[in-house]
Amino acid sequence: xxxxxxxxxxxxxxxxxxxxxxxxxxxxxxxxxxxxxxxxxxxxxxxxxxxxxxxxxxxxxxxxxxxxxxxxxxxxxxxxxxxxxxxxxxxxxxxxxxxxxxxxxxxxxxxxxx
Amino acid sequence: xxxxxxxxxxxxxxxxxxxxxxxxxxxxxxxxxxxxxxxxxxxxxxxxxxxxxxxxxxxxxxxxxxxxxxxxxxxxxxxxxxxxxxxxxxxxxxxxxxxxxxxxxxxxxxxxxx
Numbered sequence: 220x221x222x223x224x225x226x227x228x229x230x231x232x233x234x235x236x237x238x239x240x241x242x243x244x245x246x247x248x249x250x251x252x253x254x255x256x257x258x259x260x261x262x263x264x265x266x267x268x269x270x271x272x273x274x275x276x277x278x279x280x281x282x283x284x285x286x287x288x289x290x291x292x293x294x295x296x297x298x299x300x301x302x303x304x305x306x307x308x309x310x311x312x313x314x315x316x317x318x319x320x321x322x323x324x325x326x327x328x329x330x331x332x333x
Numbered sequence: 334x335x336x337x338x339x340x341x342x343x344x345x346x347x348x349x350x351x352x353x354x355x356x357x358x359x360x361x362x363x364x365x366x367x368x369x370x371x372x373x374x375x376x377x378x379x380x381x382x383x384x385x386x387x388x389x390x391x392x393x394x395x396x397x398x399x400x401x402x403x404x405x406x407x408x409x410x411x412x413x414x415x416x417x418x419x420x421x422x423x424x425x426x427x428x429x430x431x432x433x434x435x436x437x438x439x440x441x442x443x444x445x446x447x
Contacts, residue, residue, distance in 0.1 A: 223376070260440045261437075262437040275434055309377070321382065324377045325376050327375075
C-alpha cells in the first residue's frame with residue numbers, strides 16, 4: 220500500500236475553474252503538508268496541519284483552501300484557477316510535529332491550467 | 334530568514350565516478366539539515382539528515398554528507414555513482430520554531446553517463 224497517496228495524478232483544467240486535490244496517508248502520522256513545486260523544481264511549503272489543526276499557512280492566495288477532515292486526510296481546494304497555479308503539488312506527512320523533519324511525500328499532482 | 338543554496342543547477346558524472354553535491358545554508362541557530370532525492374515523476378525521498386553529534390552522517394543508497402559549521406555547508410557525497418542515481422537532489426534545512434517547517438534549496442539535477 221502506498222504510504223502517502225494523492226489523487227488525481229494529473230489535472231488539466233481551464234482558467235477560472237475550481238478543483239480539488241485529495242491526499243491520504245496510512246502511516247498514522249499526525250502532521251500533513253502541502254508543497255508546491257514550480258517549473259524550475261523549486262519546492263515551497265504552502266500549509267501544514269497537525270491533528271487537523273492548521274499550523275503553517277504561508278503567503279498563499281486565499282483561493283487555496285486546505286481541509287483536513289481527519290488526521291489521515293488533507294485535501295486542497297483551489298478556487299478560480301489561474302495560469303500561475305500550474306505546478307506540481309505534493310502532499311507530505313511526518314510522524315511527530317517539531318521533532319523529526321522527516322517528510323514522507325506523495326508522488327505529486329501535476330496541475331495544468333489552460 | 335532561513336535559506337538554502339545549491340550552487341550547481343546541473344551536474345553530469347560518469348557511472349562509477351565519485352560525486353559531491355554542494356549545499357550552503359543560512360540559519361541563526363543550530364540547523365537541522367536534510368538531503369532528499371526526487372526521481373522523475375516521483376515525490377521526494379529522504380536520503381539522510383543531520384540533527385546533532387557526528388558531523389559525518391550516513392544515509393541510504395550509499396550516500397553520506399558532512400556538516401561543516403564554519404562553512405555553513407552540508408555537502409552530499411557518494412564514492413561511486415550508479416546510473417540509477419540520476420535524479421534531482423534537494424538540500425533542506427529545518428526552520429522556524431518547529432523543525433517540521435522544512436525549507437528546500439533549488440535542487441541539483443544529476444545526470445549519469447553510462
